[in-house]
Amino acid sequence: MPDQTRHIAFFLPTFPAGGQEHTTLLLMKGLVERGHRVDLLLERKVGAYLPRVPETIPIHELKRRSRWSGYRRLIPGWPSEGFRHLRGSLGLGQRSIPLHRLIALVDYMETQRPDVVISAHDRAPLLAIWAAGIARRRVATIVIEHSLFSYNRAAAQHDNRTAARMQRHEVLMRRLYPLVDARVAVSRAAGEDLADVIGMPHEAVSRIYNPVVSAELACLAEHPIDDAWFAPGAPPVILAAARLAPEKNLDVLIEAFAELRHSGVDARLILLGDGPERDTLCQRIDTLGLAAEIRLPGWVDNPYAWMRHSALFVVSSAFEGLSNTLIEAMACGCPVVSTDCPGGPREILQDGRYGALVPVGDVGALAHAMRSTLSSPTDRNTLIARASDFAVDRAIDEYEALIEGVCAAPDIPAA
Template sequence: MKIRYLLLHAYGMGGTIRTVITQANAMAAAGHDVELVSVVRRREEPQFAIDPRVRLSALADQRAGVREPSLAARLARRLRGGAVPRGEFAAHYFTPAVERAVASYIARLTDGVLVTTRPALNLLSARHAGPGVVQVAQEHMNLSTHRPAVRDAVLRNYAKFDAVVVLTEGDRREYQEAIPGARVERIPNSVHSLDQPFSDQTGKIVLAAGRLYPQKGFDLLLPAWAEVVRDHPDWQLRIFGTGPRKDRLRGQIEQLRLYNHAFLMGRSEHFHDELTKASVFVLSSRFEGLPMVMIEAMSHALPIVSFDCPTGPADVITHGREGLLVPPKDVPGLAAALKTVIGDRELRERMGARAAKTVAAYAPASVMPRWEALFSELSAARSGS
């Protein structure tokens, strides 16, 4: 079976990138003809390991820098519109030249399965894919988190796909109800591996990770941590990730006098080692799809403290079993939950052991056959066999 994955930036970091590469690697290992197509390329090498059987290519090589479109080009695009709504979180990547390159690539395809992995790419596929191509749209976000222009475009176009695949059962119901006639399937993302060392619960470290964007809520986590260290001054908060909010978060750390208690760690080449050193993982997101970094933390037998944000955490953990769920944006509640698990090592060990068992449902061996079965069914239906 010929399978093509279209990613915005296969050379970058991020949960979606990692899970799509994991899926591509698994399909190649199963004997399929797999291609990973990156819309842009801004680094020399991918950040995640790609199976040598997976062909990797890029549509727009931007390693020498990104040339901004002229004012006239920007105005013309605004007047005529495009397949990518301006409210899409990655819309700034889709200059007229980039959008043309993606549209041209999709239009040239005549067979196989095309898997698109974010709204911008899904909408371009809906507009340009030919009748011989099996179209599968991946959605990594809850419908309600999309901005209005994106949501409207999704509702108009997603019924054109052979299948729309979402991460949680709540998402499946919401998309199915909103898009009558669409085939909506739930297949969760898979962790890279379950063969990870467990935390021994000796490190006085709470770990958080994600892009330094408003979505991840680190600006809510820091005041909660300021409450925690009043009772537990010997514990550290380590936040891994990069992004445009770094300076603002650093200023917040200074303002809250957390310079000896909270640290922005940047990117780590040995993130799984860092998870093993920690004793708690905290998720402070305002919204999520299916938070893979949380699931990876669970594979290290870490208990979870998380906001019960729209979709994601509650689909994986049960309050009081694998961790503690706190009402969204409830900073005092987050602080109290962290104090509870920090102050009780037996509770952490018990929750961590349950987390490690729960995460088995997200192992590649559990998830990948579902993708393979879906692709086979859709391909057979398209060919009429």
């Protein structure tokens, strides 16, 4: 633990229910427990996860100010080309991102005087970097990349508007990300992807795995589930937990499950989560005649109990930054199968040592891996031991060291 505490602000657009927000919450709680002053800074104070933020963590919203004397400081020192790209990316002059949020962020930095602002997701890092360059006092900046930008960009090519926005975003990343004090990715693959996108050496991006496994997770996993599908003697349950979105390839999992059933394996499938693909997935389930064997209950407050009582957990994604759910399932002692997608699964499973890895989109290979794992599951204690490598305390140790490093420069006072 560092000799002094710090004032740390986490900056996100909003705070919905999601893996990134859950990770941020664990980081904030862990840093507060170690004596640091932590703020949650949001563009808009909305999101299902807001009630989970403890009172010890103040929540600040970037609100409009009636007057601000610092308008003339928005442009000086920033090349005109960079300003033009930034204006286009942020949508200044449009409804999407009012200029007042940038102004409010500069005002927050100058009045609340955080030592460091840690930002993640979409435009938040760009706003943080620009605001830090405008503020009258030095504020260290750290950017966290939770996904693989290049794969998200490729997935957006079917939508011209989104593709154009991401192209502008990438131009700004290449210009502004070299200016931050530290760049962090949640897996080696995500770090290499980010470095390639911004045109920097791979070593310019640090890898810090997400804080995932905690005592609270272990406690929640032991909760009972009052559901006939988990009753003694019932067929084994295969579980997935993900946003119902195209990149999660849940249609491939459904097809593989159908093939598994056709091979004579009596099993059931539960897909936890919600998202834009729900109707499409339900239609495919009906077409395959599997409505009685597949359920989509939506988001649940305690997915760990479902993981603890399932026979198998599956990740079918096209790409993953890390895959918190894969680690969580292992921490609950649930055997796992994953696609060998770009991102974290191969790192987590150590090249297949802790669970089968199958090619992305290969229905037959996924069905075979599920059948093999159901018949010969990985030892529960072995999985729990591997998951412990992603403990919350270990991640907090690494972030504390990183924060102290970027705050050690002159003019960064202790909180």
